[in-house]
Amino acid sequence: MSKEVAEMTEPQRGRGASGSDVRRVTAAVDQLLTEHNPRTTDTVEFLGAQFDRGLAWVSFPEGHGGLGVSPKLQALVNERVAGAGSPDAFMRNPLGYGMAGPTIIAHGSEAQQIKYLRPLFTGEEVWCQLFSEPGAGSDLASLATRGTRDGDEWLVNGQKVWTTLGHLAKRGMLIARTDPEAPKHKGLTFFLLDMTSPGVDIRPLYQMTGEAEFNEVYLTDVRVPDGDRIGEVGEGWRVSITTLMNERVMLGGQTPSRGSGFIGDAVRLWSESANRDIARRDELMRLWTKAEVLRLTNIRASQARMIGTPGPEGSIGKLMSADVNKEVTAFCMGLLGAEGMLKPGGYPMVRAKLSDDQSTPQQAFLRMRANSIEGGTTEIMRNILGERVLGLPSDGRGDRDLPWNKTLRS
Numbered sequence: 001m002s003k004e005v006a007e008m009t010e011p012q013r014g015r016g017a018s019g020s021d022v023r024r025v026t027a028a029v030d031q032l033l034t035e036h037n038p039r040t041t042d043t044v045e046f047l048g049a050q051f052d053r054g055l056a057w058v059s060f061p062e063g064h065g066g067l068g069v070s071p072k073l074q075a076l077v078n079e080r081v082a083g084a085g086s087p088d089a090f091m092r093n094p095l096g097y098g099m100a101g102p103t104i105i106a107h108g109s110e111a112q113q114i115k116y117l118r119p120l121f122t123g124e125e126v127w128c129q130l131f132s133e134p135g136a137g138s139d140l141a142s143l144a145t146r147g148t149r150d151g152d153e154w155l156v157n158g159q160k161v162w163t164t165l166g167h168l169a170k171r172g173m174l175i176a177r178t179d180p181e182a183p184k185h186k187g188l189t190f191f192l193l194d195m196t197s198p199g200v201d202i203r204p205l206y207q208m209t210g211e212a213e214f215n216e217v218y219l220t221d222v223r224v225p226d227g228d229r230i231g232e233v234g235e236g237w238r239v240s241i242t243t244l245m246n247e248r249v250m251l252g253g254q255t256p257s258r259g260s261g262f263i264g265d266a267v268r269l270w271s272e273s274a275n276r277d278i279a280r281r282d283e284l285m286r287l288w289t290k291a292e293v294l295r296l297t298n299i300r301a302s303q304a305r306m307i308g309t310p311g312p313e314g315s316i317g318k319l320m321s322a323d324v325n326k327e328v329t330a331f332c333m334g335l336l337g338a339e340g341m342l343k344p345g346g347y348p349m350v351r352a353k354l355s356d357d358q359s360t361p362q363q364a365f366l367r368m369r370a371n372s373i374e375g376g377t378t379e380i381m382r383n384i385l386g387e388r389v390l391g392l393p394s395d396g397r398g399d400r401d402l403p404w405n406k407t408l409r410s
């Protein structure tokens with residue numbers, strides 16, 4: 001569970017849920033905590049018990065980690081189990097919990113849901129996302145990794161890049177081109193890849209934090225059983241939209257309590273800083289207001305999602321959270337003065353155990369620079385808002401209906 005989810009305010013937690021659902025969820029949590037003390041129970045055993053009681057993603061169907069109730073009630077669960085000292089399922093497997101789980105429940109077969117969701121939630125199987133390629137990032141649908149049918153299997157060849165936590169992952173969400181003669185969005189298929197398969201070569205990419213949180217992944221004659229295909233052949237784009245929408249919300253859609261998160265850190269550093277002056281105070285007030293507007297926008301977006309009318313707020317939240325995070329963490333560096341240049345732990349050039357480490361202001365400052373790139377760049381969010389909200393003419397997309405193998409690619 002993310003810190004931000006745990007910090008949702010009381011009105012956000014219960015809204016949209018019936019009284020009987022609240023009682024049902026509360027009773028299930030009571031039972032879980034009575035039978036399994038998270039402080040003394042093995043982590044996997046505790047999370048397995050949480051999954052079995054339908055408290056992993058409460059909105060998922062019964063038997064698949066949920067109770068079929070409003071997703072808002074997840075915050076109630078998270079607050080209770082975190083308060084009792086439970087392990088953090090989200091932090092153990094962020095791409096699995098935030099993106100693979102929702103994709104599998106939306107598009108996976110019953111057998112796939114049974115096979116994958118429980119070990120994903122317990123963190124026994126960490127997931128990664130094999131979407132971006134050296135020649136396909138913003139224009140993801142132009143990707144070139146090939147999937148060729150071979151009996152009951154697919155043979156996959158290509159290169160993926162920026163694969164967060166690929167070095168720790170047991171499973172990967174993979175999109176590959178299975179029909180190069182179809183237009184670029186139509187010839188894609190989505191697979192669930194076993195990262196330990198022969199032919200999967202994972203190499204670290206180091207970031208300016210001194211850690212390799214992500215990787216490049218080479219796929220050479222990797223065999224994927226057809227049973228690990230999710231959705232129909234050629235329907236990979238539709239499936240991946242679910243993954244990407246969940247990624248956007250995961251990255252930019254958090255609704256922490258007022259004044260918490262990075263802006264809370266900034267206020268705390270301000271109160272302790274020797275570098276206080278009127279200009280900085282003015283800047284802090286401006287940032288606080290911006291963070292609060294983002295928080296309120298995200299609350300509105302999550303309400304809209306619940307009644308089934310997701311608006312442009314997802315892109316606004318992603319765009320704005322990148323700005324706010326970058327600005328606030330830079331402001332904190334100013335408050336720290338020369339100390340801001342000393343990163344605790346230095347630059348060890350090691351493989352990261354976590355994605356998105358924000359353990360010190362210096363680390364957070366360096367890590368947040370990537371916010372305007374990961375999960376869709378700020379420029380792309382502006383394009384989406386320009387076209388869909390302001391009705392501006394669209395970016396030239398002359399190759400949309402051309403066969404992919406006739407398009408110009410970088």
Ligand SMILES: Cc1cc2nc3c(=O)[nH]c(=O)nc-3n(C[C@H](O)[C@H](O)[C@H](O)COP(=O)(O)OP(=O)(O)OC[C@H]3O[C@@H](n4cnc5c(N)ncnc54)[C@H](O)[C@@H]3O)c2cc1C
Pocket residue numbers: 128129130131132133134136137138139161162163164165214370373374375376377378379380383395
């Ligand atoms: C920290 C981090 C973690 C990541 N983790 C993963 C992961 O786990 N799995 C994964 O698959 N990918 C991951 N990514 C990749 C990420 O999704 C891509 O970096 C992103 O989509 C941008 O693609 P690109 O890097 O190829 O840049 P490009 O698409 O080449 O863009 C380069 C520049 O051109 C701009 N640009 C491109 N097209 C347009 C346009 N039409 N209009 C205006 N400007 C444009 C971009 O905004 C950018 O500034 C991660 C990236 C980062 C930074």
